[in-house]
Amino acid sequence: MTKTINLTLKIWRQKGPEAKGKLETYKANDIPTDMSFLEMIDVVNEKLTLEGKEPVAFDHDCREGICGMCGTVVNGRPHGSEKGTTLCQLHMRHFSDNDTIVIEPWRSRAFPIIKDLVVDRSALDKIIQAGGFISVNTGNAQDANAIPIPQETAELAMDAAACIGCGACVAACPNASAMLFLSAKVSQLALLPQGKPEAARRAVSMVREMDRLGFGNCSNETECEAECPKEISITNIARLNREFYKAGFFSSEK
Amino acid sequence: MQLDAKIPGGPLAGKWDRYRFELKLVSPANKRKFKIIVVGTGLAGGSASASLAELGYNVKTFCIQDSPRRAHSIAAQGGINAAKNYTNEGDSIWRLFYDTVKGGDFRAREANVYRLAQVSNNIIDQCVAQGIPFARDYGGLLANRSFGGSQVQRTFYARGQTGQQLLLGAYSALMRQVGAGKVEMFPRREMLDIVVINGQARGIVVRNLITGKIETHASDAVVLCTGGYGNVFFLSTNAMSSNVTAAFRAYKKGACFANPCFTQIHPTCIPVHGSYQSKLTLMSESLRNDGRVWVPKNPGDKRFPRQIPESERDYYLENKYPSFGNLVPRDVASRNSKEQCDMGKGVGETGLAVYLDFEDAIKRHGRDVIEKKYGNLFQMYEKITAQNPYETPMMIYPAVHYAMGGLWVDYNLMSSIDGLFVLGEANFSDHGANRLGASALMQGLADGYFVLPYTIGGYLAGTSLEKITAGHPAFRESVEIVNNSIEKLLSINGKRTVDDFHRQLGHIMWDYCGMSRNDEGLKKGRKLIQQLGEEFWENVLVPGSDKDFNQSLERAGRVADFLEFAELLIIDALARKESCGAHFNEAYQTKENEAMRDDKNFCHVSAWEFAGKNKEPVFHKEELKFENVELSQRSYK
Ligand SMILES: Cc1cc2nc3c(=O)[nH]c(=O)nc-3n(C[C@H](O)[C@H](O)[C@H](O)COP(=O)(O)OP(=O)(O)OC[C@H]3O[C@@H](n4cnc5c(N)ncnc54)[C@H](O)[C@@H]3O)c2cc1C
Ligand code: FES
Numbered sequence: 001m002t003k004t005i006n007l008t009l010k011i012w013r014q015k016g017p018e019a020k021g022k023l024e025t026y027k028a029n030d031i032p033t034d035m036s037f038l039e040m041i042d043v044v045n046e047k048l049t050l051e052g053k054e055p056v057a058f059d060h061d062c063r064e065g066i067c068g069m070c071g072t073v074v075n076g077r078p079h080g081s082e083k084g085t086t087l088c089q090l091h092m093r094h095f096s097d098n099d100t101i102v103i104e105p106w107r108s109r110a111f112p113i114i115k116d117l118v119v120d121r122s123a124l125d126k127i128i129q130a131g132g133f134i135s136v137n138t139g140n141a142q143d144a145n146a147i148p149i150p151q152e153t154a155e156l157a158m159d160a161a162a163c164i165g166c167g168a169c170v171a172a173c174p175n176a177s178a179m180l181f182l183s184a185k186v187s188q189l190a191l192l193p194q195g196k197p198e199a200a201r202r203a204v205s206m207v208r209e210m211d212r213l214g215f216g217n218c219s220n221e222t223e224c225e226a227e228c229p230k231e232i233s234i235t236n237i238a239r240l241n242r243e244f245y246k247a248g249f250f251s252s253e254k
Numbered sequence: 255m256q257l258d259a260k261i262p263g264g265p266l267a268g269k270w271d272r273y274r275f276e277l278k279l280v281s282p283a284n285k286r287k288f289k290i291i292v293v294g295t296g297l298a299g300g301s302a303s304a305s306l307a308e309l310g311y312n313v314k315t316f317c318i319q320d321s322p323r324r325a326h327s328i329a330a331q332g333g334i335n336a337a338k339n340y341t342n343e344g345d346s347i348w349r350l351f352y353d354t355v356k357g358g359d360f361r362a363r364e365a366n367v368y369r370l371a372q373v374s375n376n377i378i379d380q381c382v383a384q385g386i387p388f389a390r391d392y393g394g395l396l397a398n399r400s401f402g403g404s405q406v407q408r409t410f411y412a413r414g415q416t417g418q419q420l421l422l423g424a425y426s427a428l429m430r431q432v433g434a435g436k437v438e439m440f441p442r443r444e445m446l447d448i449v450v451i452n453g454q455a456r457g458i459v460v461r462n463l464i465t466g467k468i469e470t471h472a473s474d475a476v477v478l479c480t481g482g483y484g485n486v487f488f489l490s491t492n493a494m495s496s497n498v499t500a501a502f503r504a505y506k507k508g509a510c511f512a513n514p515c516f517t518q519i520h521p522t523c524i525p526v527h528g529s530y531q532s533k534l535t536l537m538s539e540s541l542r543n544d545g546r547v548w549v550p551k552n553p554g555d556k557r558f559p560r561q562i563p564e565s566e567r568d569y570y571l572e573n574k575y576p577s578f579g580n581l582v583p584r585d586v587a588s589r590n591s592k593e594q595c596d597m598g599k600g601v602g603e604t605g606l607a608v609y610l611d612f613e614d615a616i617k618r619h620g621r622d623v624i625e626k627k628y629g630n631l632f633q634m635y636e637k638i639t640a641q642n643p644y645e646t647p648m649m650i651y652p653a654v655h656y657a658m659g660g661l662w663v664d665y666n667l668m669s670s671i672d673g674l675f676v677l678g679e680a681n682f683s684d685h686g687a688n689r690l691g692a693s694a695l696m697q698g699l700a701d702g703y704f705v706l707p708y709t710i711g712g713y714l715a716g717t718s719l720e721k722i723t724a725g726h727p728a729f730r731e732s733v734e735i736v737n738n739s740i741e742k743l744l745s746i747n748g749k750r751t752v753d754d755f756h757r758q759l760g761h762i763m764w765d766y767c768g769m770s771r772n773d774e775g776l777k778k779g780r781k782l783i784q785q786l787g788e789e790f791w792e793n794v795l796v797p798g799s800d801k802d803f804n805q806s807l808e809r810a811g812r813v814a815d816f817l818e819f820a821e822l823l824i825i826d827a828l829a830r831k832e833s834c835g836a837h838f839n840e841a842y843q844t845k846e847n848e849a850m851r852d853d854k855n856f857c858h859v860s861a862w863e864f865a866g867k868n869k870e871p872v873f874h875k876e877e878l879k880f881e882n883v884e885l886s887q888r889s890y891k
Contacts, residue, residue: 002528016802032528034640039532042753049751049806054798057805059320061493063533065634066418067324089637114464115803122441125321129433133426134385138305138703141376141383145340148394158387158412161419165323188385195385 002032005097011056012104017112033093040092057116065089068164072117073104078168078227086229106171110214121167123213130209131202132185134195147193160188162230169224175216180224182206183240184232190243200247255863257874260664261365266882270369274708278715285310288714291458291473293445293500295322298678299479300424301702307436314471316440318495323425326481326493330417331538333409334695336374341398343406347371357403357583358686359835360885366683373704374696378410384423388412400543401691403583409692414538414631420695445500447732450507455674456722459732466801468733470724475673482657482679486816488760490654491536497812498819501661501680509669510861512662512682515827518689518836519769520655521587524638525607534653538631539691542580544615547571549608553598559609559647578890585688585836588652592769602649611647658685662861666709677701687835740800743810748793752810755790767824772840780824787817832856853885
């Protein structure tokens with residue numbers, strides 16, 4: 001039979017970007033433990049709605065841990081305390097009866113709050129616009145098997161490419177740096193032969209854009225890696241640094 | 255209205271080449287004079303936006319999510335097909351074409367499907383050039399795997415995250431064009447109406463989901479890439495925001511809706527467990543490559559799976575379909591699971607599940623190999639169910655997954671409204687009555703990278719377009735319609751939440767219009783939906799304001815459209831008096847309980863035209879002509 005638990009929730013409520021926010025307390029009773037965290041919030045929201053109150057705004061979409069839309073800080077940890085798990089894939093079986101859970105939005109200068117738990121992460125798209133691509137127009141490609149790529153390299157590129165762009169790394173970082181996010185893209189593309197021609201320019205212009213957008217610097221705190229729901233490795237940051245310095249030494253991209 | 259599919263004449267293999275040559279061109283210098291709106295940033299919308307901008311058009315692109323990278327295509331797991339024949343198994347454009355037409359139970363257009371198979375190879379080339387880290391073998395060349403409904407290995411994949419990687423490829427191309435100033439990107443916008451002037455699509459009305467502001471955008475053509483409508487069943491594998499709103503509002507403005515009853519129910523999903531559940535999770539079909547599907551031979555056998563000896567297991571797909579085994583197409587696999595559960599052989603707490611077992615595969619290939627192929631899927635399964643599929647078989651059950659039906663389009667991918675193009679899952683064009691695995695990603699990218707960029711040029715070059723701005727009265731009219739409906743939703747102040755209505759709608763659809771249908775049930779379902787629709791407009795409770803970020807209001811609008819659309823889906827199911835692919839009407843089956851088509855009377859596309867509120871939609875028929883393949887009873891034995 002399904003087990004149920006009772007919880008006290010302290011949820012950040014904030015009407016809009018300019019409004020002052022505060023933690024409000026709610027009860028969530030008889031929550032089945034095989035429910036997901038977001039389904040638990042759904043239940044709270046249904047109740048609030050029927051009481052004539054405004055439900056809690058929170059971002060979510062795929063509920064499969066892949067779109068990167070969901071994410072709040074749960075008891076001080078982005079996406080909660082389960083390793084390698086997005087909030088939508090976190091299940092209530094990891095909580096105990098009578099727990100108090102504090103739920104807050106990502107906090108970073110580069111991610112202004114829109115409402116309650118919803119933040120504006122468009123800065124991450126801007127970093128990609130600055131160079132997170134290979135410049136190949138549709139129709140310009142040669143046969144896909146023309147360049148063999150060692151399996152190991154492809155796997156490493158895939159490890160980096162698994163980033164879902166949720167912003168947990170930024171939320172986890174004491175400096176609110178986006179280095180893990182940025183380095184994952186730079187690594188993926190720098191590892192592959194197709195991405196090499198632009199590697200230097202890409203690294204420099206993406207880092208520059210990150211600085212411009214108000215993200216902090218990386219000081220090797222490694223909390224990003226610990227909190228990343230896709231377990232993206234900080235070796236990507238080392239790879240980015242190498243690309244960045246190479247660019248400084250050998251190319252005109254300064 | 256007269257539907258003309260505009261299928262070019264001549265031999266099948268040469269149609270697309272010749273047609274492209276005959277299409278009028280917009281010269282490079284003139285392209286920047288045209289404005290194109292693209293709604294949606296999945297594989298179809300992302301690839302179309304980027305490709306159009308690369309050609310020089312001015313593009314405005316819209317999506318619901320906070321970033322174009324989060325479109326639902328991101329969730330596709332298993333892979334993408336192409337006719338590369340890298341495996342030397344005798345694959346070819348012709349074979350991919352044939353498998354797709356047959357898999358679709360002969361209810362798709364030959365010419366469209368052939369073109370899809372032709373451009374499939376270009377897609378893989380393009381994606382590799384973009385840096386998509388497809389799986390590779392030890393020699394560094396691309397790896398392939400099998401998928402249902404095919405006997406060759408033609409599926410390219412990136413672990414269990416193929417959709418994510420393909421979408422991030424299209425997204426990066428799109429971001430490059432945003433950076434270059436050729437695409438203006440509007441995230442967190444929901445399209446709520448399409449504006450038609452002189453019979454031509456000339457713009458859209460959207461709601462800014464952050465501020466609640468209603469915005470108008472004018473253009474020379476509109477491209478809808480808004481995905482599928484599976485969420486009309488409430489529980490499905492689709493993302494929470496997937497909707498029919500954009501397509502349905504276009505339908506109300508004159509775009510015909512084709513084959514809405516062709517809804518795919520995917521055989522391998524995590525079973526339902528609990529009434530609070532918000533969505534169902536797909537376990538990729540690729541798992542059927544190595545997993546074996548079985549149930550206990552004796553109904554009601556409640557032993558743990560590992561305690562049931564081989565002799566008391568029924569590997570029903572392998573037994574019934576020896577040549578395809580576990581790799582039969584989805585409609586066949588789903589119906590067979592239902593049949594086993596109906597016989598009382600279902601497993602798990604609810605009895606609505608069958609086993610998908612990896613024991614043999616792990617014995618044969620070793621755990622490492624299986625982990626490399628499916629590691630992230632196994633992990634996802636364990637997170638949700640708290641069971642370890644390396645040790646105990648997975649439990650799976652069918653769930654609503656994909657919409658083969660969609661807005662009717664011609665060979666140019668243009669709907670029955672001039673200048674309104676429809677791409678990806680939102681159109682009806684290539685999969686007939688059942689889609690084969692790994693073909694939706696292929697179709698979305700084919701449409702966006704390699705079809706629309708040519709055909710839209712032909713339209714723009716050959717059409718005279720009046721100069722208009724968003725100040726045109728037609729925009730004001732649309733804004734008024736949109737505002738009225740929002741005001742109405744907020745003012746009802748009833749007693750039931752939006753989700754409550756949506757969940758009930760889902761139950762009705764699943765019970766009366768699901769895997770197995772009959773006329774009586776369909777009629778009953780239709781009545782129930784009408785009643786629910788009436789109640790919705792009297793008793794729905796939508797909190798908050800329209801001048802604000804209001805997710806309840808967003809959902810209310812979508813559910814209102816689902817309620818109306820559900821009825822259309824049932825009307826379509828009732829009108830199709832045959833069984834084919836995903837549409838299984840119990841009155842039409844073979845002795846072996848397989849779908850029995852009626853090619854004499856139903857070898858057509860059913861396209862429905864909106865006739866006004868509470869009026870029966872008008873039926874239009876597009877006859878399907880098969881000149882190259884012979885219609886046969888599908889057999890996977
Ligand atoms: C879980 C899962 C796994 C799958 N696996 C595979 C697979 O392995 N292989 C395969 O070939 N296919 C697979 N499919 C199917 C395939 O992923 C989809 O059919 C395909 O990605 C749809 O792409 P699309 O571009 O048409 O739409 P989507 O990716 O759904 O994008 C829709 C876009 O439209 C926008 N939008 C929608 N409505 C509005 C509106 N009213 N206003 C503004 N914007 C709007 C959304 O924001 C989004 O950007 C899978 C599907 C699911 C659900
Ligand atoms: S909702 Fe998509 S990752 Fe959580």
